[in-house]
Amino acid sequence: GESVGLHLPTLSVQEGDNSIINCAYSNSASDYFIWYKQESGKGPQFIIDIRSNMDKRQGQRVTVLLNKTVKHLSLQIAATQPGDSAVYFCAENLNAGGTSYGKLTFGQGTILTVHP
């Protein structure tokens, strides 16, 4: 399969540990954020999203935190499993209407490796 992210930040954890992946976004006017997981040879897969009027949202084993003051987003994965190994991207949407609907700008990504 493809090797995405040869120059991306990396995070290595042991199975069962909690993982925290960080992302700095660029546009203070972005009002919607998404975390994606991308496994080798596959397209990005939606994990969780958050709107700018929230600072925290929880899903199954995942939590997203948003700090608009410093334009920072984080993804926390509880009890990380080997199947969580992948590249994780944050993406932002500037909801300025018109052509901005559905338009996503992706961050650089982080490689997560989970060791059994």
Next chain:
Amino acid sequence: EAGVAQSPRYKIIEKRQSVAFWCNPISGHATLYWYQQILGQGPKLLIQFQNNGVVDDSQLPKDRFSAERLKGVDSTLKIQPAKLEDSAVYLCASSLKRVASEQYFGPGTRLTVT
């Protein structure tokens, strides 16, 4: 439900040659997106269709890239002529509406230009 289909999965061409990629979105999805993902980077939107009309192609290098979605279903992305820097994975995504959270991605086509 079948996912987004793309073909070919891999393509190797020489610079200055032409290449075309095909995408079949999820049935009923009106919005279709093409992204370029260069190794080590996140996907970058090239073009967005709503049915068979172009909504946004501001980041499409129009001197060499073209895309069409003639019947509002399948889409093709073409590069002519290809340059070395076009080496990337080309991802197609679709959504029922123009909603960011509802984009489903295909597996991508990996293009290598030599």
